[in-house]
Amino acid sequence: MKKIAIIGAGVAGLTALQTLSKHGCSVTVFDKSRGSGGRLSSKKSGAxxxxxxxxxxxxxxxxxxxxxxxxxxxxxxxHWDVTPWAINGTQRTASPDDIDRYVGMPRMTGLSRKLLEAADDFITQTRIVETQFNSDSGTWxxxxxxxxxxxxxxxxIINTPPQQALPLLPAESQLNEQVSGVHMLPCWTLLLGFENSLECAFDAAFVKSGPIxxxxxxxxxPGRDAREAWVIQANHEWSERKKDAPREQxxxxxxxxxxxxxxxTVAASDIWLHRWLYSLPANSSGLGALRDEAHNLTLCGDWCLKPSIEGAWLSGRAAANILTGTHHD
Structure with a gap:
């Protein structure tokens, strides 16, 4: 039975896990966080x-x-039955589309927890800082x-942002150049919780002006706690400029x-600010997954293809298909 390690429990790694476990591989997943999901992250603070x-x-x-x-x-x-709005300054207009949007249940990490059930072992709160490849045995x-x-x-399989993957690659790996060439943009995210519902005509909006x-x-x-809670995501250009700005500002x-x-202009009762340092690739390889055959090493993640959950899923599937020699599930 082939033994495989996956560093990073994001969607790409967990998608690879699905295919590999179906092919009889023994898979151990490592993550530096307490839970799974990567950018499928959920947060609780206060109520x-x-x-x-x-x-x-x-x-x-x-x-x-x-x-x-x-x-x-x-x-x-x-299915999240939502009509997004478009906001430009104080102009707010409904902007209905025919896009089917889905959310994990009962939170986004609900999906990653289900995908993770295929793992032989999930080792949490464990930051892998060094990898050693034994060329004689071909093992890690x-x-x-x-x-x-x-x-x-x-x-x-390494399923982390490129900046975190780079220190784990063998010095002689041909992947070093490809990985170091990917620039990731940050994203500041503000979470606000309120005692009472906001009198706001919409549930979601794409904002065309300002920092958001x-x-x-x-x-x-669907499935969420009924308490009024809003997610505010800054745009990537603004986040890049403010990457190291004081949190209060x-x-x-x-x-x-x-x-x-x-x-x-209602004061929030619960507030959380998070900086996604490696949120979105400014440039992606479009290759699906990166392979170093000489070292039995595969890299995956949305940065290898396109920045979305779908991109991560396709990348993880590509990584598994390389290892199993298949072209589809």
Whole structure:
């Protein structure tokens, strides 16, 4: 039985896990966080809860459209019946579209938890800081920041942002150049929870002006806690400029922009500010997954293809197909 290690429990890694486990591989997943999902992240603070990362899933390909329907049938995701608005300054207009948007149930990480069930082992709160490839046996051993060793593994899949993957690559790997050439943009995300509902005509909006790109009423999604909670995501250009700005300044500017966008100036009772340092690739390889055959090493993630849950899913599937020699599930 082939033993495989996956570093990073995001969608790409967990998608690879699905295919590999079906092919009889023994898969161990590592993640530096307490839970799974990567950017399917959820957050609780005070009495409020939010989907902190990816806000929804949508399909551009027939393959992912079929997958979403299967997950929906299993109860892992649900359709979010929302009419997005478009906001420019104080101009707010409904902007209906025919896009089917889905969310994990009962939160975005609900999906990753289900996908993770296929793993032989899930090792959390473990940051792998060193990898060693034994060229004689063709196997990998991994070391975490406490000095604990894991392995040997026949194959290694790295599903992290490129900046975190780079230190784990062998010095002689031909992937180093490709990986170091990918620039990731940050995203500041502000989460606000309120005692009472906001008198706001919409549940989600794409914002065309100011620092914000997206706002959503989290409690409008199926399965969520009923308490009023909003997610405010800054645009990537603004986030890049403010990457190292004081948190108080970032929070204040996003709160002010949120008040302009919604027309609501109600003080939040729960507040959380998060900086996604590696949110979105400014340039992606479009290759699906990156392979170093000489080192039994595969890299995957939405940055290898296109920045979305669908991109991560397709990348993870491509990684698994490389290892199993198949072209589809």
């Amino acid at each position: 409020s809860s939010w989907d902190m990362g990816a806000q929804f899933m949508r399909a551009h390909t027939d393959e992912f459209r079929t997958q979403l329907k299967m997950w929906e049938a299993d109860g892992w995701v649900a 051993s991994l070391t975490d920041e406490d000095g604990t060793e894991f392995g040997p593994f026949d194959e290694l 790109s997206w706002i959503a009423r989290n409690n409008s999604k 970032v929070q204040q500017e996003l709160e002010e922009a949120f008040a302009i966008a919604t027309g609501c």
